[in-house]
Structures are given as structure tokens and as C-alpha cells.
Amino acid sequence: MSTNDKQRIHEILKMRHELLRASREFFYTRDYIEVETANLMATAPPDPHIDPVEVMVSGKGPFFLHTSPEMGLKKLLRSGHKRLFQICKVWRVEDHQEVHNTEFTMLEWYREGSCQDIMAETASLIEWIVQHLPVTEKERFVTPFAVYELDRLFVDIMGFDPFPLGRDSLFAALKNKGFGGIDDKDDWNSLFFKVFIQEIEQRLHNGKPYVIYGWPSSISTMAKRRYNRSNMVERFELYIDGLEIANGYAELTDPGEQRKRFDEDNRERTRFGKRQFPPDQAFLDSLRMIDHDSAGVSVGIDRLLMALFEKKTIDEVIVDRLII
Numbered sequence: 001m002s003t004n005d006k007q008r009i010h011e012i013l014k015m016r017h018e019l020l021r022a023s024r025e026f027f028y029t030r031d032y033i034e035v036e037t038a039n040l041m042a043t044a045p046p047d048p049h050i051d052p053v054e055v056m057v058s059g060k061g062p063f064f065l066h067t068s069p070e071m072g073l074k075k076l077l078r079s080g081h082k083r084l085f086q087i088c089k090v091w092r093v094e095d096h097q098e099v100h101n102t103e104f105t106m107l108e109w110y111r112e113g114s115c116q117d118i119m120a121e122t123a124s125l126i127e128w129i130v131q132h133l134p135v136t137e138k139e140r141f142v143t144p145f146a147v148y149e150l151d152r153l154f155v156d157i158m159g160f161d162p163f164p165l166g167r168d169s170l171f172a173a174l175k176n177k178g179f180g181g182i183d184d185k186d187d188w189n190s191l192f193f194k195v196f197i198q199e200i201e202q203r204l205h206n207g208k209p210y211v212i213y214g215w216p217s218s219i220s221t222m223a224k225r226r227y228n229r230s231n232m233v234e235r236f237e238l239y240i241d242g243l244e245i246a247n248g249y250a251e252l253t254d255p256g257e258q259r260k261r262f263d264e265d266n267r268e269r270t271r272f273g274k275r276q277f278p279p280d281q282a283f284l285d286s287l288r289m290i291d292h293d294s295a296g297v298s299v300g301i302d303r304l305l306m307a308l309f310e311k312k313t314i315d316e317v318i319v320d321r322l323i324i
Contacts, residue, residue, distance in 0.1 A: 015305055023107055023125070023129060030121075035085070037066075040063050043064065043279070053093055068298055070296065071280055073108060074251065075286040082112040083111045089104070090104060092104075098313045110295070110296040111294070114234070115224075117295060118295035120144075123144060126145075126245075126304075127143045130308065135309070148204065148212050149214050150212050154200065157200055158177060166188070171191060182194060207241075209239065210239055212239070216232065221262065222261070223252060236249070246299045247297070248296060253287045258287060259284060302317050
């Protein structure tokens with residue numbers, strides 16, 4: 001191993017240590033307790049676009065490595081503790097790319113309150129971490145961060161609100177605008193994301209972190225619906241330099257509604273030719289025992305390191321990728 005490689009590994013280990021320490025201190029000062037949940041699961045959330053890594057144990061299985069500690073953490077909310085956080089490895093079946101890796105580190109937490117409460121707390125976490133790390137241009141991360149309503153962004157940039165539109169009406173509206181890259185095979189979600197990535201997202205890069213609030217219910221299986229928009233949920237995403245860092249929402253705690261959404265996701269997985277996942281009954285039972293409004297967030301630690309230290313690829317912040 002060259003001297004340069006040793007130096008890079010030394011620096012990454014130090015960066016990760018300082019970020020993890022600062023994160024834990026943030027939550028300890030806010031009366032959170034740190035917990036651990038199982039990595040190995042008998043089933044998995046049936047998200048149509050996220051596939052878990054399968055594992056066989058002594059010829060039995062398959063079992064699944066968790067793609068997020070979400071279900072495990074929500075089960076623990078019935079304990080009476082209202083503020084929980086966990087830092088852990090998670091796994092997803094996806095190609096290794098500039099900002100993706102099969103194994104990565106996630107920080108996830110839950111607290112009492114609304115989506116707005118945890119949205120503000122997420123911004124405070126980023127500001128706290130920056131103040132405790134040798135990050136340049138610290139002033140970029142001073143709160144509050146800009147918050148954009150997703151439906152308003154569409155109206156301002158595209159001239160229409162996609163949320164009330166069905167698939168065919170959205171397709172027609174995009175055709176009328178001369179938007180390219182869509183075809184008859186695209187469903188509503190595909191049309192939505194093509195516009196978001198090609199038109200909406202590109203207009204928001206201004207050097208400071210920003211938040212996009214109010215996402216489609218069709219891509220947010222475990223989020224609470226907005227009271228005034230049945231096809232929108234209380235969900236936000238936080239971005240730094242165009243890179244998604246955090247994803248959070250007010251939690252759906254109605255087990256009946258949650259089961260219906262899992263069924264819808266499984267039907268979508270079938271349409272994609274993917275395996276179905278039976279619902280985790282213990283998880284559904286736990287939802288019934290949560291007696292307060294709750295919200296949760298997940299933060300990609302590796303992506304946050306990339307953003308704070310201006311790295312271009314995830315390989316630059318994962319030690320194992322340098323050692324291989």
C-alpha cells in the first residue's frame with residue numbers, strides 16, 4: 001500500500017469517526033436513546049423499487065438483510081420511549097455507482113411530533129455536525145434551510161400541478177409542454193420522476209442545503225397522508241449540492257391502511273416480475289400501540305460525508321473501497 005493510500009484511509013477513518021461522534025452527541029443532548037434492531041429479517045418491506053439482499057442460514061431461508069432499520073425501530077416505539085435513534089449498516093441490491101453501494105451506513109431516528117418538527121431537527125443536525133467537523137464554508141450550513149413545496153415547484157417551473165392528474169392527463173400535459181423522453185409504457189411515477197430529475201431538480205442548486213416537502217403518496221408507503229391532499233404525504237427530502245441526503249416523514253400508524261399499502265406495493269412488485277413479501281404482522285401490531293404522533297428520518301452517512309467534504313464518489317468515503 002502506497003503512502004498516499006495510507007493517508008487517504010487515515011483521513012477517511014478520522015472523518016467518519018468525527019461525524020459519528022458528533023451525530024451521537026446531537027441526539028444525546030436531545031434526550032434520545034440509542035438502540036439496536038435486527039439486521040436479519042424473515043420478511044422485508046415490499047417497496048417496488050428497493051430489493052433486499054437474500055441470505056441462507058444452514059440451508060434455511062431465504063432471510064433478508066434489512067434495507068433500513070425502519071420497521072425494527074417502529075416496533076420499539078411501543079416501549080413508551082418516544083425518541084429513538086440508530087446508526088447501522090444496511091444493504092440493498094443495486095449496482096455500484098458514483099453515489100450507490102450495496103452496503104452503506106444509515107442514521108435513522110424517530111421522535112414525537114410532526115413532519116415539520118423533524119424537518120427542522122434534521123436541518124439542526126446538519127448544522128451541528130458541520131460545526132463539529134473541519135468543514136470549509138461553514139456558513140453554507142447555517143439554518144434555516146430553504147423549504148420548497150413540491151406541487152408549487154411544478155406549477156412555477158412546468159406550469160401545472162401533477163398531483164390531481166391521473167396518468168393519462170399527466171402524460172398529455174407533458175406532451176403539450178413538449179417534454180421529451182416519455183413514452184406510452186411510462187406509469188404515473190415514471191412520468192413524475194422524469195420531470196422531477198430533468199426539470200425540477202436542476203433549478204434548485206444554489207450552494208446551500210434545501211428541503212423539498214410534500215411527495216406523492218404512490219411512492220411513500222409508510223408516510224402519513226396530508227390532511228388536505230389525499231394523493232400527497234407528509235414527507236420531505238433534504239439535498240446538499242443536488243445529492244439526496246435525508247428522507248423523512250410523519251409516520252402512518254393505522255395498521256389497516258398500512259396493510260393496504262403493502263398489498264398495493266406487492267402487486268406492483270408482481271407487475272415488475274419481482275418476488276412478493278408477506279407483511280410483518282408484528283410490525284402491523286406495533287403500529288396500533290403507538291399512542292402519539294410520530295415522525296422519522298433516515299440519513300445516508302456516506303452521502304453526507306461526500307457532501308460535506310466535497311467528494312465526487314461514494315468510494316472516496318468508504319474505507320473498504322480503498323482497501324480492495
